Amino acid sequence: xxxxxxxxxxxxxxxxxxxxxxxxxxxxxxxxxxxxxxxxxxxxxxxxxxxxxxxxxxxxxxxxxxxxxxxxxxxxxxxxxxxxxxxxxxxxxxxxxxxxxxxxxxxxxxxxxxxxxxxxxxxxxxxxxxxxxxxxxxxxxxxxxxxxxxxxxxxxxxxxxxxxxxxxxxxxxxxxxxxxxxxxxxxxxxxxxxxxxxxxxxxxxxxxxxxxxxxxxxxxxxxxxxxxxxxxxxxxxxxxxxxxx
Numbered sequence: 001x002x003x004x005x006x007x008x009x010x011x012x013x014x015x016x017x018x019x020x021x022x023x024x025x026x027x028x029x030x031x032x033x034x035x036x037x038x039x040x041x042x043x044x045x046x047x048x049x050x051x052x053x054x055x056x057x058x059x060x061x062x063x064x065x066x067x068x069x070x071x072x073x074x075x076x077x078x079x080x081x082x083x084x085x086x087x088x089x090x091x092x093x094x095x096x097x098x099x100x101x102x103x104x105x106x107x108x109x110x111x112x113x114x115x116x117x118x119x120x121x122x123x124x125x126x127x128x129x130x131x132x133x134x135x136x137x138x139x140x141x142x143x144x145x146x147x148x149x150x151x152x153x154x155x156x157x158x159x160x161x162x163x164x165x166x167x168x169x170x171x172x173x174x175x176x177x178x179x180x181x182x183x184x185x186x187x188x189x190x191x192x193x194x195x196x197x198x199x200x201x202x203x204x205x206x207x208x209x210x211x212x213x214x215x216x217x218x219x220x221x222x223x224x225x226x227x228x229x230x231x232x233x234x235x236x237x238x239x240x241x242x243x244x245x
Contacts, residue, residue, distance in 0.1 A: 002027045004072040005222070006064065006118070008055050008111070009082030010048075011038035013184035014134060017211025018079055018218050023048050026222065029068050031055070031082065055082045055110030065117055074125050077222055078118045080111035080156075081134040085149050085186055092147040100148040107152035112159045115174075119163065122172050130221055131167070131174045133160035134214065137237050139178060157233075164231035173230045177217050180237025182209040204239030 005022050009015040010030035019030045019042060028048035032039035039050040051067050053060040068075055084106050086099050115131055122129035138150045139157040157176055164174035180203065181187065181194050191208075198208060217234045220226055235241040 001072075003076035003222075004068065004074050005029070005077035005079065006068060006075060007031070007079040007081055008053065008114070009033070011035045011042060011050075013186060014179060014182060014211045014214050015079075015081040016042055017215040018081060019048055020046060021212070021215040021219055022077075022079075022222060026077065027072055029064070029071070031064060033082070053082075054106075055114060056105040057110075058113065061110065061114045061117060064114070065121065069121070075118060075121055075129065077130045077132070078115065079132045079134065079218060080115060081132075082110065083107045083134070083136075083152075086146060089145045092144045095147055100151075103148040103152045104155070107149070108155040108159065111156060115159070115163055119167055119170075119172055123167075123170050127171065128224070128227065129172045131163060131172065132218055132221055133157070133163075133174070133176045135160065135176055135178050137178055137180045137235075137240055141240075161231065168230040173221075173227060175221050175226065175229075175231070176233045177214060178233060178235050178237060178241070179214050180209055180235070180240045182211060182214065182236075184211065198238075202240070203237070204242060204244075207238060209236060209238060 003026050005026040006029045007015055007019045008031045010019040011032035019028050022028050023046040030048045031051050031053040033054050043050045051064055053064045135157045136153040139153040142150055160176040167174055214236050217236050
């Protein structure tokens with residue numbers, strides 16, 4: 001039987017790219033929040049299972065794992081990809097508490113507690129299992145117009161580190177992937193500015209990333225190529241993380 005993977009936020013963007021790659025070797029449960037049409041097109045393309053899930057909802061998280069257990073009876077890989085950006089970019093001095101709460105709930109609390117439940121199940125079934133947290137360069141690169149997003153991703157990076165340390169002795173290997181500027185609909189409004197900054201030297205590799213670039217990093221983890229590198233942070237960012245003079 002194929003190993004089983006859950007990919008959250010898989011109807012579009014980075015998550016869709018990951019699901020499109022993983023379905024070749026895994027039974028995939030791809031979650032979506034609102035875009036059922038996009039999820040159904042992914043299902044038609046790959047044959048993966050789809051499940052509507054607001055990762056910030058405890059009820060939905062329970063439902064997702066129950067659905068996966070009923071369909072496949074096991075879980076080998078969890079990819080915590082689902083995330084949102086703020087509805088309105090606002091200076092940190094003007095950003096609202098409501099926006100902060102929404103991003104923390106979806107980007108941090110949701111994957112943190114989904115991982116907790118998934119890890120208990122993985123430990124129960126035994127054998128090697130893997131968890132991936134998709135964070136962002138915003139985990140360490142501040143942007144004062146996106147404070148709540150940066151804080152949520154910084155918190156998620158710490159969640160990944162904590163789970164990596166706790167679960168490695170159990171044979172559950174946890175990794176963090178930090179995408180940089182990736183071409184998705186999340187950056188549509190500012191894509192032109194990013195292109196100009198990349199051309200001006202923002203990224204050593206001088207190109208914007210694609211969802212497939214992140215999927216390749218997940219692939220390496222899924223195939224066990226990094227099984228002696230628990231807790232590793234993979235920077236998929238065109239070299240943004242490098243410091244140079």
